[in-house]
Amino acid sequence: MTNSQEKNTVKNTDIPGGVIDRVTGPLVRAHGMSEAKLYEVVKVSDEKLLGEIIELHGDVAAIQVYEETAGIGPGDPVFRTGRTMSVALAPGLLESIYDGVQRPLKAIEIAAGNHFIKRGIEADAVDMAKKWKFSPVVKVGDTVVEGDVLGEVQETSVIMHKVMVPPGEGGKVASIQSGEFDVTEEIATLTRADDSTASISMLQYWPIRKARPKISKIFPSEPLRTGGRSIDTFFPIAKGGAGCIPGPFGAGKTVTQQSIAKYCDAEIIVYIGCGERGNEMTEVLNEFPHLIDPNTGEPLMKRTILIANTSNMPVAAREASVYTGITIAEYYRDMGYNVALMADSTSRWAEAMREISGRLEEMPGEEGYPAYLSSRTAEFYERAGIVKALGSDGRIGSLTVIGAVSPPGGDLSEPVSQATLRVTKTFWSLDADLAYKKHFPSINWLTSYSLYAPNFEDFWAKEIAPDFADVRKKAMTLLEQESKLLEIVRLVGMESLSNGDRLVLKVAGMIREDFLFQNAFDPDDAYTPLKNQYGLLKSIMVFFEAGQAVVNKPDFDFKDFADMKSLAGYTDLKANTKATPEVYQSYQDEARAEINALA
């Protein structure tokens, strides 16, 4: 297999290649490249700027350069490396922060000696000298196939790194070590079927533009729990699903993405800051080591990998950043973990594609975007999924992909939004009007959808409550009725409504303000376990059902509702993050009794 051969090529040999003909921004053309292959990594000029071949015409290569090209000109040399754009996969990835082409930003800071990103810096993606304690799980004489786990390394306090047989390898275990090793040392040798020997270290490479192989995909049936009430209850996403968050600026895309990254029950988080603000990445870097993961009790950073290619960093590296991120995510998925990947924002990725395409003088599609925008987008989201990983032990891993989209002016008819909507099944529509009213998360409950929800009905019934799906559906219906009734109120006023309609408005208002409204900056409010979400929503719906029975009585005065103790009590119930099912039950009983007494 080409990959295993590639793995074994020495990393830093520079083969003399061609000579530059033309430089326009991040795009460089060079001739004398007839031996180069498509997507091969090259080093441009004597400064050794990292680049990748994206087109070949005869011996002329078009190269996208991942660093600033000022000062480069015709006549400068181009060096080949013989390998395609790949990421290094080994223990030590977790807790790292990388640029778009997997260079650790910390190493860049040390090499540059100041706080600016200097170009031409080469840095290993993982610490090559660090010793890891490797414990084998196979023994000499065992037969292993690609993807089988050879041994384990405790990578962080929460994650056990599984060292797997690289794809394309396999055979009889001829030797296996135990003890402390760095990632390049041999930890095992395999005797292949043809009697040749394969040397295995903890480090492997994988080309970023190619999805990692798996045995099969599985239909997603379990939700990713995020602690966000409007997400988990109303518009859930599957473990292994794909979702998108489009919204105008200021609607809260980043806050929503970060909340999911903080609280969701995935074991590994890959967070890609793709063409976004520098300070946002700094915020994540500052917060995550201190924030405690509600699922493990350990700092969030222990399960996180950050990729930060901010808006002012080179645009070609931004194009690569989403691929770098998703390849790393797939690697952990293959170990059998639930991985969640956030890409903020895929619009900037698409813009990077547009910029490169424009400089290649390709025929533009819609709004100047290349014609392959939608196929690339689809390919990217299709790398999400719940899979049976390579290997003979039947490990199941999942990769959930959540992409933010930044449509110009919030207009979803633009190409990136449309290309994304076609391939994602959960759509959280962030709404400028809600954001203006400071209703957060500004997920519009009328236009958002989750096509996964029907898949979860069994899960909800078994894990949460038999009537979860029912309560959810009724609540959503109420919100829809509310929007129609509000139209009427706007035209003719509240007086024209029947008591029944007013009850709908009252309860829908409670769902909006007391259930959907969630303060991401309040540590108690930001995360609500699914069972508590159910308890809260059910309590509101009990109020509605009991109310329905009394409001239509002829002498009923709607004002009586306003003074009810149980209404005031709901605020306490919401604040009680440790409420047990009994607490909700007793609240519901009280509310029912109080309403019935009105009759």
Added chain:
Amino acid sequence: MSQKEYTDISSIAGPLLVVEGVEGAKYEELVEVNVPGENKPRFGKVLDISKGRAVVQMFDNTSGMTADGTRARFRGETLKLGVSEDMLGRVFNGAGQVADGGPELIPEQRRDIAGEPINPFSREFPNDFIQTGIGSIDVMNTLVRGQKLPIFSGAGLPHARLAAQIARQATVKDGGEFAIVFATLGVSFEEAEYFRREFEEAGALERSVLFINTAADPVVERISTPRMALTTAEYLAYEKGKHVLVILTDLTNYCEALREVSAARKEVPGRRGYPGYLYTDLSTLYERAGRVKGKPGTITQIPILTMPDDDKTHPVPDLTGYITEGQFVISRELYRKGVFPPVDVQGSLSRLWAAGVGEGKTRADHSSLKDQLFASYATGREVRELAVVLGEASLDDTDRAHLKFAEEFEKQFVGQGEYENRSVEESLDIGWKLLSMLPKSSLKRVKPELIEKHMPKTKVEA
């Protein structure tokens, strides 16, 4: 350094010059162009370099250039600006030349005006509260040191007065004053002069550096003016340890200059004719704000832009909003009502507010009070809309209290004098005073203890 002169100019179109037969030139290299009959050279940079041919984007006008006789010299370096601490108190033109009649500067350093991206790992999160003395900003949309927060305005709105007020009044808790780097991009002479006078009258001129490119100056010069301003700011902040406030006005003119160059290059346009890389280009300006590890100085940026037809979805405000950490929006409605400064508190946003408020920074009640003011004001405005349709008679007491609250909030809280400098405590207290107009049961975002502690006992009558 290649110092050969080239005379084969094959085309001059708009801001672009095509030079043939070029050898050894590099991308982004500075080009000196000598026009026959002129003793001062004009400058440009290499935009596209292929074998024997360079496309040069001029920073100056191309008018009066001739294909014959014009000589281009490639300088072997990128455009650099000589910087020194003596720039404070001085005025420069948009090309960075002394424009106040004073002596030439002796630069301490020459820095590339394109700057370099800050490593996100080396950033420090901005979290020092800046008191602007303007309640609608300090309480509702708090500015912090190292933030980039633009003013979204429209034609005929008083953004210049607001920006000048911020520049005059901005202080931090430790009492430090800001050095101000101010650049105008294609604004009228009057507006540029207004700022200069304001700084002078407030005694702020000696801590300011001014770069003036007016509407009469070359359009493409505007592309380098903000970069010179930011290069100066970086020098003052990271080398000299100063806290720098950068004000750029008006970014819409800057984007139009970019569009002009892009059109001349016949690039595939993005929205409304602006180039597809407008976002990336703007980010190379806006992201030059912030704090970095181990350096005492900071850069806070307040770019001003006018939204054509007050349209927030126009590419310039839209892409700006995606990069900056919030925005102050100027409200035409409030301006018409005579409220100054007419900050649209709901439409405005400071993404970093949470880092700048609370105990030890402003006051413990700040965050809840802010939430409550937002919520009550939003309710008040909804009621106002409802009252327009249905008449005030249809409102109940709570609604009426909110209606009155919204009025007074605009008048007393948002509205303040152009020269009134409110401490944040004063602003917070005004907020509490106004909340006392509302029934307590509608104050859901503030805890009863806070009401007890801060709300004045004598109520303002609704």
